[in-house]
Amino acid sequence: MEFRAPAPENAAPLTAAQVASMLGGQVDGDAEVRISAVSGLASARDDAASYWLPRTAVETCAAAAVLVLPSDTTGGSALPEALLRVPARIEVARPDLAAALLAQHFELAVPRWIGIHERAFVDPSAEVGPGCTIQAGSWIGPGCKIGAGCVIHPNVVLEAGTELGPGCVVGANSVLGSDGFGYVWSGEKHEKVPQQGIVQVGAGVEIGASSTIDRGTYDSTVIGDGCILDNQVQVGHNCRLGRFVVLCAQVGLSGSTEVGDGAVLGGRAATVGHLRVGAGVRMAGASVATKDVPDGATVGGYPAWDIKKETRVIARMRRLIRD
Amino acid sequence: MEFRAPAPENAAPLTAAQVASMLGGQVDGDAEVRISAVSGLASARDDAASYWLPRTAVETCAAAAVLVLPSDTTGGSALPEALLRVPARIEVARPDLAAALLAQHFELAVPRWIGIHERAFVDPSAEVGPGCTIQAGSWIGPGCKIGAGCVIHPNVVLEAGTELGPGCVVGANSVLGSDGFGYVWSGEKHEKVPQQGIVQVGAGVEIGASSTIDRGTYDSTVIGDGCILDNQVQVGHNCRLGRFVVLCAQVGLSGSTEVGDGAVLGGRAATVGHLRVGAGVRMAGASVATKDVPDGATVGGYPAWDIKKETRVIARMRRLIRD
Amino acid sequence: MEFRAPAPENAAPLTAAQVASMLGGQVDGDAEVRISAVSGLASARDDAASYWLPRTAVETCAAAAVLVLPSDTTGGSALPEALLRVPARIEVARPDLAAALLAQHFELAVPRWIGIHERAFVDPSAEVGPGCTIQAGSWIGPGCKIGAGCVIHPNVVLEAGTELGPGCVVGANSVLGSDGFGYVWSGEKHEKVPQQGIVQVGAGVEIGASSTIDRGTYDSTVIGDGCILDNQVQVGHNCRLGRFVVLCAQVGLSGSTEVGDGAVLGGRAATVGHLRVGAGVRMAGASVATKDVPDGATVGGYPAWDIKKETRVIARMRRLIRD
Numbered sequence: 001m002e003f004r005a006p007a008p009e010n011a012a013p014l015t016a017a018q019v020a021s022m023l024g025g026q027v028d029g030d031a032e033v034r035i036s037a038v039s040g041l042a043s044a045r046d047d048a049a050s051y052w053l054p055r056t057a058v059e060t061c062a063a064a065a066v067l068v069l070p071s072d073t074t075g076g077s078a079l080p081e082a083l084l085r086v087p088a089r090i091e092v093a094r095p096d097l098a099a100a101l102l103a104q105h106f107e108l109a110v111p112r113w114i115g116i117h118e119r120a121f122v123d124p125s126a127e128v129g130p131g132c133t134i135q136a137g138s139w140i141g142p143g144c145k146i147g148a149g150c151v152i153h154p155n156v157v158l159e160a161g162t163e164l165g166p167g168c169v170v171g172a173n174s175v176l177g178s179d180g181f182g183y184v185w186s187g188e189k190h191e192k193v194p195q196q197g198i199v200q201v202g203a204g205v206e207i208g209a210s211s212t213i214d215r216g217t218y219d220s221t222v223i224g225d226g227c228i229l230d231n232q233v234q235v236g237h238n239c240r241l242g243r244f245v246v247l248c249a250q251v252g253l254s255g256s257t258e259v260g261d262g263a264v265l266g267g268r269a270a271t272v273g274h275l276r277v278g279a280g281v282r283m284a285g286a287s288v289a290t291k292d293v294p295d296g297a298t299v300g301g302y303p304a305w306d307i308k309k310e311t312r313v314i315a316r317m318r319r320l321i322r323d
Numbered sequence: 324m325e326f327r328a329p330a331p332e333n334a335a336p337l338t339a340a341q342v343a344s345m346l347g348g349q350v351d352g353d354a355e356v357r358i359s360a361v362s363g364l365a366s367a368r369d370d371a372a373s374y375w376l377p378r379t380a381v382e383t384c385a386a387a388a389v390l391v392l393p394s395d396t397t398g399g400s401a402l403p404e405a406l407l408r409v410p411a412r413i414e415v416a417r418p419d420l421a422a423a424l425l426a427q428h429f430e431l432a433v434p435r436w437i438g439i440h441e442r443a444f445v446d447p448s449a450e451v452g453p454g455c456t457i458q459a460g461s462w463i464g465p466g467c468k469i470g471a472g473c474v475i476h477p478n479v480v481l482e483a484g485t486e487l488g489p490g491c492v493v494g495a496n497s498v499l500g501s502d503g504f505g506y507v508w509s510g511e512k513h514e515k516v517p518q519q520g521i522v523q524v525g526a527g528v529e530i531g532a533s534s535t536i537d538r539g540t541y542d543s544t545v546i547g548d549g550c551i552l553d554n555q556v557q558v559g560h561n562c563r564l565g566r567f568v569v570l571c572a573q574v575g576l577s578g579s580t581e582v583g584d585g586a587v588l589g590g591r592a593a594t595v596g597h598l599r600v601g602a603g604v605r606m607a608g609a610s611v612a613t614k615d616v617p618d619g620a621t622v623g624g625y626p627a628w629d630i631k632k633e634t635r636v637i638a639r640m641r642r643l644i645r646d
Numbered sequence: 647m648e649f650r651a652p653a654p655e656n657a658a659p660l661t662a663a664q665v666a667s668m669l670g671g672q673v674d675g676d677a678e679v680r681i682s683a684v685s686g687l688a689s690a691r692d693d694a695a696s697y698w699l700p701r702t703a704v705e706t707c708a709a710a711a712v713l714v715l716p717s718d719t720t721g722g723s724a725l726p727e728a729l730l731r732v733p734a735r736i737e738v739a740r741p742d743l744a745a746a747l748l749a750q751h752f753e754l755a756v757p758r759w760i761g762i763h764e765r766a767f768v769d770p771s772a773e774v775g776p777g778c779t780i781q782a783g784s785w786i787g788p789g790c791k792i793g794a795g796c797v798i799h800p801n802v803v804l805e806a807g808t809e810l811g812p813g814c815v816v817g818a819n820s821v822l823g824s825d826g827f828g829y830v831w832s833g834e835k836h837e838k839v840p841q842q843g844i845v846q847v848g849a850g851v852e853i854g855a856s857s858t859i860d861r862g863t864y865d866s867t868v869i870g871d872g873c874i875l876d877n878q879v880q881v882g883h884n885c886r887l888g889r890f891v892v893l894c895a896q897v898g899l900s901g902s903t904e905v906g907d908g909a910v911l912g913g914r915a916a917t918v919g920h921l922r923v924g925a926g927v928r929m930a931g932a933s934v935a936t937k938d939v940p941d942g943a944t945v946g947g948y949p950a951w952d953i954k955k956e957t958r959v960i961a962r963m964r965r966l967i968r969d
Contacts, residue, residue, distance in 0.1 A: 153805075184423045190567060208824060217363070219363055302609060317962075444765060462800035
């Protein structure tokens with residue numbers, strides 16, 4: 001295991017003009033001001049760029065530059081006075097996205113560990129692609145396949161047969177490939193249904209800390225390309241997630257849940273399993289789907305239904321006690 | 324630590340007649356067709372047995388055999404056409420249970436690790452019974468007692484004094500014996516109440532990944548024989564679970580909860596503590612018990628009450644906004 | 647790493663008179679009875695002290711002594727007969743607090759591990775104060791700063807830069823400093839917002855098992871002095887907790903939640919983020935704050951509001967189906 005600085009040149013400061021060029025924007029102000037970091041509006045130092053979205057209040061801002069919408073696309077929301085005093089405004093179509101990309105640029109200069117730590121356990125039958133980081137305390141079981149450039153944080157467990165596509169990140173203490181919760185009551189005890197399937201994770205998937213994804217009973221539990229899972233997420237056996245699904249913290253998917261492409265499940269949302277959450281669905285935090293949710297729906301409540309109706313019902317209920 | 328194949332003979336294919344004999348069933352069709360695996364109906368290959376329960380739709384099935392109810396006990400639900408074309412139907416009283424037992428038979432042929440991994444930490448004062456598996460990264464504290472044949476997955480922590488009966492399984496990254504959450508506000512700070520009790524787990528208990536069971540304050544937290552706990556379950560200090568209790572994923576039991584034999588708590592069900600969930604109770608997912616639940620009740624909602632009433636209230640509430 | 651008994655003299659039994667003196671109380675009964683442990687009322691042995699609070703039923707009690715309120719301050723709640731037969735009653739202003747302090751006294755006699763276990767990973771650039779315990783399997787990343795006398799249980803992960811004040815406890819398998827869940831949809835994928843901040847934990851903070859605290863995006867996630875967090879708690883990026891905050895098990899704080907001094911969030915309470923839970927607030931278990939909660943409020947429900955109103959609404963709703 002060794003530290004590697006994939007792009008030390010990325011540590012060099014950029015001028016506002018260079019940043020604008022990189023991000024496809026225009027400079028208003030001092031095009032030569034130098035930027036070497038990305039920061040929040042309130043805490044930015046004078047070498048940092050920050051970003052502003054309409055209707056965000058700003059008292060003061062010490063940044064070198066601020067990424068903003070082009071002045072004719074702010075929907076009438078005037079730039080706060082404080083931002084007119086920042087040396088440079090860099091107009092871009094998506095300030096939040098531009099800030100993320102700029103931060104990614106600078107982050108490539110930060111050295112990071114590459115390789116398999118001597119205190120990781122990697123079964124001899126596991127395959128680990130080039131450029132991976134597997135930290136101390138992680139456990140990679142027999143037959144696992146890990147694509148190129150994955151980052152496995154400390155104390156992660158990939159049980160036997162787990163597959164990760166290239167470019168995945170697994171947060172500390174997460175477990176992939178644990179046995180699904182399958183038992184049949186025999187009249188005398190809970191007989192275990194052996195869990196023979198695996199967990200298959202696509203490319204570019206990022207999983208937070210202390211999440212758990214169970215292996216399939218007979219087939220695979222599948223996490224599609226580009227999904228992002230936050231901390232303490234639980235995915236039951238035989239679930240199948242499409243691409244770019246977002247599962248916020250503490251979400252719980254019961255077994256055999258299907259989730260369509262691009263669905264976003266708010267914090268602690270849940271499903272009872274054996275159902276489908278459609279593509280592009282948005283589930284409110286702590287809502288519980290008990291039946292299929294159609295593509296594109298925005299739902300809340302338990303059982304989950306149209307979020308607007310849920311909101312109206314809550315309001316109506318609470319008026320019941322108005323004296 | 325070594326791989327052991329407890330029953331290599333179990334890898335041999337069985338004829339449908341042999342399977343029927345083993346499971347107490349009858350063959351309809353080709354009694355000589357060979358079976359060497361158990362699989363789902365849709366994904367079964369031609370060497371696998373699957374199982375069917377009434378009212379399950381089946382388009383095609385490539386299995387060698389399918390476990391079904393005796394033809395006179397299906398309650399009028401006709402066997403799908405596709406299953407009449409499978410070489411053999413094996414009639415058994417409990418197809419789901421039979422499939423689990425058959426899968427267990429074949430699984431015994433899969434070699435698995437036995438022993439204490441050199442990267443596990445086992446305190447010298449801990450007692451580990453014969454035939455146990457303790458995987459790398461697990462931590463077995465002073466005074467722990469682990470019964471024969473237990474399987475401890477990687478990165479499990481058993482804090483000091485934890486006791487497991489024979490035949491238990493603890494999933495990766497679970498923690499047993501963590502301090503209970505006991506503090507008393509002194510007027511100046513939260514004074515810790517030292518947690519002196521232990522966790523006592525009975526025989527044949529299976530615990531999922533990333534679950535936590537706190538030690539008792541003065542006495543023990545008790546998990547009865549044959550209980551099954553899913554992933555991310557939290558059991559507070561001084562809880563006492565009877566036998567064969569089922570806690571689905573993300574369940575949270577506050578301190579001093581008693582749970583009677585055979586109770587089933589759905590995903591993310593919870594209790595406020597210092598109460599009793601009776602024997603045989605069924606709690607709906609995400610319901611919250613705030614007082615004792617009588618034996619045999621089926622409850623939902625928060626506070627948890629009769630599930631039928633809860634369902635009616637939800638329906639009634641939602642009609643409030645019908646225009 | 648070595649066992650250390652910081653105060654072996656604390657193992658010596660104390661007379662009831664000595665205990666009363668230590669705790670600022672008065673003995674009623676046998677001032678010479680000897681006490682060498684603290685225990686529950688029902689399970690106490692004849693060398694133990696227990697404590698009683700008004701309206702607690704007691705059938706029998708074998709303890710040597712029981713900590714009780716002064717007889718003129720019990721608000722008319724008579725001491726159970728069984729406690730009149732205990733050799734000594736020790737009258738103190740706060741029996742529960744006195745019992746905790748007495749248990750702490752005896753606990754100091756129990757030897758415990760001090761030092762950094764050889765199987766812990768501590769990055770060379772991390773700073774660890776004197777008297778710390780860092781157990782096997784824990785991972786202390788680059789630049790971490792750990793104050794004097796902290797106890798890090800097994801398999802804890804402190805990602806790079808995490809800071810703990812003196813006297814903190816981190817329960818097994820918890821993760822501090824994991825990346826916050828920050829992404830921006832680019833139209834093609836979820837672009838990661840690099841999480842550059844750290845986690846700053848104050849003095850005397852106690853964190854349970856399997857909890858997760860994300861690092862800040864640009865600035866710090868802050869946990870104030872004396873906070874106590876139970877198991878499976880999730881704290882999102884950029885949260886700021888004041889002093890002595892209590893987060894019970896499975897609480898989930900979305901990003902940028904502020905929590906004022908002394909607030910108590912019941913089990914599985916949650917916030918949607920970018921809001922403030924005021925000082926001294928009490929949130930009911932499983933309630934969800936969707937907007938600021940004013941100082942001192944007691945709230946429940948989802949969205950969280952006045953707990954009394956919530957209780958009335960629930961009762962009213964449930965009457966809707968009364969036939």
